[in-house]
Amino acid sequence: MNNDGFDGLENSPAGDAANVQNASSSFVWTSQTITLSVILFVAAGLLEVGGGWLVWQTVRENKNWIYAGTGIIALIGYGFVPCLQPTSDFGRVYAVYGGFFIVLAFAWARQFDGYLPDLGDLIGAGIALSGVLVIMLWPR
Template identity: 35%
Template sequence: MRTIPIYTAAALAEIAGCFAFWAWFRLDKSILWLVPGMVSLAAFGWLLALVPAEQAGRAYAIYGGIYFAASLVWLWAVEGVRPDRWDLIGAAVCLTGAAIILWSPRTV
């Protein structure tokens, strides 16, 4: 299924774009950080539009669960902070909710 990789790529693109702004604003990095950040945020929007969902709201709801988990991966991989058990429990709850929305049988 290509849906999960698209959501994952969208989450990483959004997190990277937002982190670029964070780095400029909070970490005193160069304003040039905003250029790849804006490109990354544009890629996020494009990727999220590729998911095969009929309604945008449902696509965004599923994406939210993926985003939570990807944010914790970013926290660990990029910021060097290991998520604690409460982070992991919260991510599991979010991913469970996203899975229910994504794979629930729908009637037309």
């Protein structure tokens, strides 16, 4: 290693990108990693939707500020959960999470606000979830 802490390509941004590419191309989905990933997507979604809903309750429904504080804590937790995904592809993880978020947002609204998704909501959510599962599980 030289004096500036730079030790060739393997420690450079280009080397990091190459290492990430090599790691992601060697990643293989198993039933265990799929289960873990789905659990993490659901946990992230519950934290994000739930946290957002709690803040919404304070701002839009004049609930106590404890709701907002709890929501903020949940949203902070949401920021960390996707980092636990078994694959290292940031963009793909967040893209796939989007489909789970759509489904969970409708489920949350149904459970806590009595919102009844219509056929268009259900078809759209099904398409979104199907699409992100293709993105997630496509062999690479």
